[in-house]
Amino acid sequence: MGIPGVQRVPSPLLELFVLRDFLPAGLCAELVALIEAKRRPSELANSDGDPTFRTSETCDLDPGEPAVEELEQRLREASGIDRALGEPIQGQRYLVGQEFQNHVDWFGRNGPDWEKFCGVAGQRTWTFMVYLNDVEAGGGTRFRSLRKTFHPETGKLLAWNNLHPDGSGNRDTFHQGMKVRAGSKYVITRWYREKPWG
Numbered sequence: 001m002g003i004p005g006v007q008r009v010p011s012p013l014l015e016l017f018v019l020r021d022f023l024p025a026g027l028c029a030e031l032v033a034l035i036e037a038k039r040r041p042s043e044l045a046n047s048d049g050d051p052t053f054r055t056s057e058t059c060d061l062d063p064g065e066p067a068v069e070e071l072e073q074r075l076r077e078a079s080g081i082d083r084a085l086g087e088p089i090q091g092q093r094y095l096v097g098q099e100f101q102n103h104v105d106w107f108g109r110n111g112p113d114w115e116k117f118c119g120v121a122g123q124r125t126w127t128f129m130v131y132l133n134d135v136e137a138g139g140g141t142r143f144r145s146l147r148k149t150f151h152p153e154t155g156k157l158l159a160w161n162n163l164h165p166d167g168s169g170n171r172d173t174f175h176q177g178m179k180v181r182a183g184s185k186y187v188i189t190r191w192y193r194e195k196p197w198g
């Protein structure tokens with residue numbers, strides 16, 4: 001993350017960066033409109049079937065859309081990671097009361113989901129998340145280990161390494177999308193893998 005203005009959150013527990021105004025407001029608005037047009041209920045890889053665990057809606061963004069291509073290029077510049085390692089870029093929408101409870105983005109290597117979710121592309125490495133709007137109340141992203149909540153702000157990027165240097169999952173990356181209390185919340189989520197997504 002060698003780009004101007006990026007701040008590493010000082011902690012030995014995980015590698016986490018914040019960059020305000022990563023995306024201009026106009027691009028954020030275009031992405032919100034795309035999410036609105038194509039959203040569906042979010043899926044759950046690791047909720048043990050609890051329907052309250054992740055109550056947002058998700059959208060796979062079409063890479064052919066000019067706004068998504070622009071986002072892709074900006075993510076490439078910021079991350080230095082080849083887009084081939086990226087999962088399809090997603091958008092998420094949370095309305096009042098919706099949330100994503102405490103979880104990690106990486107998968108257990110010996111868990112039942114490993115083959116299904118990681119057989120081809122391997123483990124998730126980095127998460128890049130961009131807030132697309134200011135939320136009236138609530139909707140922060142809380143990292144329990146850091147005792148820190150990041151607040152949504154139009155265009156702000158949050159990026160963290162899900163893994164330890166030896167490639168094992170870092171439990172200090174547990175985080176949650178807190179309930180939106182007023183307004184709505186739109187975010188971009190982009191996960192990178194060890195190997196090409198395909």
Ligand SMILES: O=C(O)CCC(=O)C(=O)O
Pocket residue numbers: 092100105139140141142175176177178187189
């Ligand atoms: O919405 C948030 O603040 C967190 C989203 C998240 O953790 C995820 O989509 O994996």
Ligand SMILES: [Fe+2]
Pocket residue numbers: 103104105175
């Ligand atoms: Fe997450």
